[in-house]
Amino acid sequence: MLVKTVSSEEARTHLRDVMDEVAAGEAEIVIERHGKPMVAVISYKEYQRLQNERAQQAIDQRKGAQPDLMWLTASNQFDACYAKPA
Numbered sequence: 001m002l003v004k005t006v007s008s009e010e011a012r013t014h015l016r017d018v019m020d021e022v023a024a025g026e027a028e029i030v031i032e033r034h035g036k037p038m039v040a041v042i043s044y045k046e047y048q049r050l051q052n053e054r055a056q057q058a059i060d061q062r063k064g065a066q067p068d069l070m071w072l073t074a075s076n077q078f079d080a081c082y083a084k085p086a
Contacts, residue, residue, distance in 0.1 A: 002027040008038065 004027045011018050011031045021027050022041050029041040042050075 001025070003030060004028070005030045005032055005037070007031070008033045011041075 004021075006014075006018070006029060008031055011029070018029055018041060022029055022043050025043060028043075028046075030037050031039050031041065
């Protein structure tokens with residue numbers, strides 16, 4: 001996909017065109033201020049895809065952490081029950 005870079009002034013002046021181009025899937029647009037990239041304009045469909053991806057990653061991370069937490073709890077209970085007196 002084409003990535004276009006425009007100034008903030010150009011984006012402001014041609015906002016409707018920027019939105020139409022992105023919504024049509026013709027480009028993703030990076031808006032710069034004083035020559036530095038500030039924001040990216042992506043389609044709402046792409047935004048939803050990214051949000052779903054982030055949500056799935058969060059779920060996967062929680063699932064991945066759960067067995068370690070369960071093992072740690074079981075290990076601490078075992079140690080508490082069977083620890084030799086000092």
